[in-house]
Amino acid sequence: MKESLKQKQDAIIADFQVFDDWMDKYEMIIDLGKEIKGITVDKRKDEQLIDGCQSRVWLKAEIDNKRMNFSADSDAIITKGIIALLIAVYNGEKPETIVKEELYFIDKIGLQEHLSPTRANGLLEMVKRMKLEALKHV
Amino acid sequence: MKGTSKYIEEIRSKFPLLNKKVYGKPLVYFDNAATTQKPQKVIDRINAYYNSENANIHRGVHHLSQVATQDYEDARTRVKNYIGANKVNEIIFTKGTTDGINLVATSFGELMNKGDEVLISAMEHHSNIVPWQLLAERKGIVLRVIPIHQDGTLDMDAFHGMLNEKTKLVAITHISNTLGTINPIKNIIKKAHGVGAKVLIDGAQSIQHGEVNVAHLNCDFFVFSGHKIFGPTGIGVLYGKESILDCMPPYQGGGDMIQRVSFDQTTYNELPFKFEAGTPNIVGGIALGTALEFMESIDTKQAFAHENELLSYAEQKLLTVEGLKIYGTSKHKTSLVSFNVGTIHPFDIGTLLDKQGIAVRTGHHCTQPLMDFFCIPGTIRASFSLYNTKAEIDLFIHALKKAISVLS
Numbered sequence: 220m221k222e223s224l225k226q227k228q229d230a231i232i233a234d235f236q237v238f239d240d241w242m243d244k245y246e247m248i249i250d251l252g253k254e255i256k257g258i259t260v261d262k263r264k265d266e267q268l269i270d271g272c273q274s275r276v277w278l279k280a281e282i283d284n285k286r287m288n289f290s291a292d293s294d295a296i297i298t299k300g301i302i303a304l305l306i307a308v309y310n311g312e313k314p315e316t317i318v319k320e321e322l323y324f325i326d327k328i329g330l331q332e333h334l335s336p337t338r339a340n341g342l343l344e345m346v347k348r349m350k351l352e353a354l355k356h357v
Numbered sequence: 358m359k360g361t362s363k364y365i366e367e368i369r370s371k372f373p374l375l376n377k378k379v380y381g382k383p384l385v386y387f388d389n390a391a392t393t394q395k396p397q398k399v400i401d402r403i404n405a406y407y408n409s410e411n412a413n414i415h416r417g418v419h420h421l422s423q424v425a426t427q428d429y430e431d432a433r434t435r436v437k438n439y440i441g442a443n444k445v446n447e448i449i450f451t452k453g454t455t456d457g458i459n460l461v462a463t464s465f466g467e468l469m470n471k472g473d474e475v476l477i478s479a480m481e482h483h484s485n486i487v488p489w490q491l492l493a494e495r496k497g498i499v500l501r502v503i504p505i506h507q508d509g510t511l512d513m514d515a516f517h518g519m520l521n522e523k524t525k526l527v528a529i530t531h532i533s534n535t536l537g538t539i540n541p542i543k544n545i546i547k548k549a550h551g552v553g554a555k556v557l558i559d560g561a562q563s564i565q566h567g568e569v570n571v572a573h574l575n576c577d578f579f580v581f582s583g584h585k586i587f588g589p590t591g592i593g594v595l596y597g598k599e600s601i602l603d604c605m606p607p608y609q610g611g612g613d614m615i616q617r618v619s620f621d622q623t624t625y626n627e628l629p630f631k632f633e634a635g636t637p638n639i640v641g642g643i644a645l646g647t648a649l650e651f652m653e654s655i656d657t658k659q660a661f662a663h664e665n666e667l668l669s670y671a672e673q674k675l676l677t678v679e680g681l682k683i684y685g686t687s688k689h690k691t692s693l694v695s696f697n698v699g700t701i702h703p704f705d706i707g708t709l710l711d712k713q714g715i716a717v718r719t720g721h722h723c724t725q726p727l728m729d730f731f732c733i734p735g736t737i738r739a740s741f742s743l744y745n746t747k748a749e750i751d752l753f754i755h756a757l758k759k760a761i762s763v764l765s
Contacts, residue, residue: 241380241712246763249705273704273720273735294734295702296764297709339720340704 224316227308228324235328244329245297252300257292269348271341274298278345280352286311287353291345298340301325301333305342309349317353322346361746365663368655369744371396382714385749385756390534390693390740391718392584393565395648399587402647406640414639415613415630429639432646433629439649440579441570442596446628449602450642453593454561455484457580458528460595460632461557462488464605465526465578471497473525476554478503478511478540479730480533483723485559489528499523505730509536509685517548524554531563535722535738536685537668537693539563546576555601561585565742566691567661571596583641588648592641595632602628609634660743664692667741667750674754678761684736693740695722698757701764703735709760710737715753 222230238244258267258277267277274295281288289306293299308324309317325334334343361369369375372394377384386394406428412421414429430445437445451457469475475489479502489500501519504512520527527549532539546556557578560569564581571579578601583592597605607614607625611634616624625631671694675681680699697703707719720735721728728735739753 242709242759242763245709245712249763273707274702275734295704297705 221311224308224312224320228322228327231304231308231324232327241329248300248304248330249296250300251303252293252296252298255299255303255306256290257299257302258290259292263292269341269344271298271344272339274340276302276341276345278348278352280349282314282356285313285356287314287317287349287356289349289352293341295340298333298342301330301342302345305346305349312353314353314356318350318357361748362659362663364656364659365743365746368660369746371398371651372744373397373400375744379714379716380712383752385715385752387739387741387745387749387753388716388718389565389742389745390562390585390738392590393587393742394744395589396587396651398651399589399644399647402644403589403640406643411640413636425639425643428643428646429637432642435646435649436594439652440594440596441572443572444599447596447599447602449595449597449629449632450637451580451593451595452591452638453582453584454559454580457578457593457595458485458557458559459488460608461528461578461580461597462492464608464632465555465601466492466496466498467606468604469496469498469525472499472523474499474501474521474523476501476503476516476519476524476527476529476549478529479505480509480511480536480538480724480727481528481530482534482559482561483725484561485528485530486726498525502726503529505727508687509533509538510687511538511540513541513544516545520548520552520554522552524549524552526555526557528557528559530559530561531569532566532691533685533724533727534562534693535695535724535727535736536687537690537695537740538685538687539689539691541689542576543574546574550575562691562693566664568657577601583645583648586645586648587651588645589641592638592645594645599628602632607634608632611635613637655743664741664743667745667747668692668694670747671739671741671750671753674750675757678754678757684731684733692742693738695736695738697733697736698761699765701761703737705764706737706757706760709763710753710756713756713759715756717753 263277267279269276274293276293278291291302374394410425412425414426433448434445436448493500503516531542549556555577558576560579560581565586577598579596584590614626614631614634616626682697684695703719718738
């Protein structure tokens with residue numbers, strides 16, 4: 220059976236619980252950032268760009284068979300790793316689910332600073348934009 | 358502490374925040390170009406003001422108001438003496454450097470006409486770019502940019518070639534907040550005056566690193582922020598020559614800046630109050646005075662020599678890191694170093710340094726045109742102050758190497 224948004228988030232929280240050391244946690248995020256396909260430089264479009272003060276993010280949103288499908292990229296690898304987690308959670312979800320359900324795993328795995336306005340890495344804006352893209356199809 | 362004189366340790370002990378731990382690790386504070394930490398004396402002064410002196414100034418006949426007014430005006434006199442101004446009414450309290458530049462761009466800008474030219478440089482902070490762009494939109498003045506060389510020094514030949522009878526103002530930073538370059542402002546001021554232009558010096562980065570004397574420099578305006586010289590945020594200074602300030606129209610209207618108000622006509626207060634509308638940052642002004650008192654109490658010659666030593670030590674250590682490139686290699690530099698490592702994004706390094714207790718700045722440092730010049734998204738900037746130590750630089754280098762190993 221397909222995992223719910225909540226189940227996906229809880230699975231990530233469980234994955235991260237094994238790390239005592241912040242460095243291990245970040246190594247995992249960096250690995251995720253390296254693995255994710257992203258959007259190659261030649262395919263990036265200006266309208267996809269979210270210009271953070273620190274790092275930049277590109278976000279592409281599509282709908283396929285009433286399910287959202289996001290791809291995204293960043294020039295910073297840590298940002299890209301967190302993007303990988305967000306995409307894993309949101310991809311394949313119905314637009315209504317993305318709009319309505321709470322996104323809590325970032326807080327629980329201790330990365331809330333990356334979604335704070337002061338971090339200015341484009342991630343906060345990216346989450347907002349993912350929800351807005353979903354809202355277009357509700 | 359390693360290689361640190363007793364004297365520097367004594368100065369360091371006056372800054373309580375430097376004992377802090379972050380993420381369980383001792384804080385290494387290398388973001389002094391963004392803001393400096395505060396000595397206990399300044400913190401105590403702020404408390405004392407609210408505990409026993411708080412009153413509005415310049416308008417009360419009661420005791421508290423008189424005490425507060427006197428302290429605030431004493432602070433103004435201290436600023437005047439500290440920067441070597443001739444008269445106390447040449448010292449305007451502002452919110453900070455940005456506010457000072459906006460005041461000049463708005464008010465002095467009113468005296469400019471279409472086609473007049475303002476020169477800035479390619480290494481300016483956004484605060485010394487955008488106010489002039491707004492003025493260009495408003496008044497049709499022409500904003501021209503003095504180019505820089507790859508080593509982060511000004512192209513002085515280009516500067517000389519750009520000066521002409523239309524140049525009304527040269528607005529330039531004393532020290533680059535991103536590169537650390539110390540600009541030859543004395544020469545710039547002399548040359549600009551040669552064509553009848555006025556000169557504004559952005560002293561945000563120079564005020565804590567050396568002695569500034571506006572009379573010797575003969576600059577027309579000098580702006581700085583209190584928080585960059587161990588004072589509180591929200592207070593700054595605009596120095597302007599009296600003869601020029603007198604000709605400038607008021608910046609903002611309100612209380613304190615008026616002499617007499619009627620619905621038909623309002624007359625303005627004299628300097629410096631003409632430019633200080635509304636209840637000012639009273640405690641900020643007073644505590645800035647205390648910060649300058651602190652600077653006067655230390656042997657700045659020793660402290661500044663220590664800062665220079667920190668810079669050479671840090672640069673020497675950094676250059677042993679493979680793939681590391683330093684931006685800003687002028688012979689005349691202040692104690693900050695901006696760099697990147699290979700193709701690693703500065704944000705990634707900054708994030709991993711933070712987790713190890715090292716506070717540096719990453720990003721474009723509000724100098725995006727400068728980043729475009731070097732074709733980079735940003736840099737990592739470590740900026741030192743008189744309370745930093747070589748032992749801290751060792752911790753920083755160790756943390757940097759760890760971050761690089763994780764990111765490579």
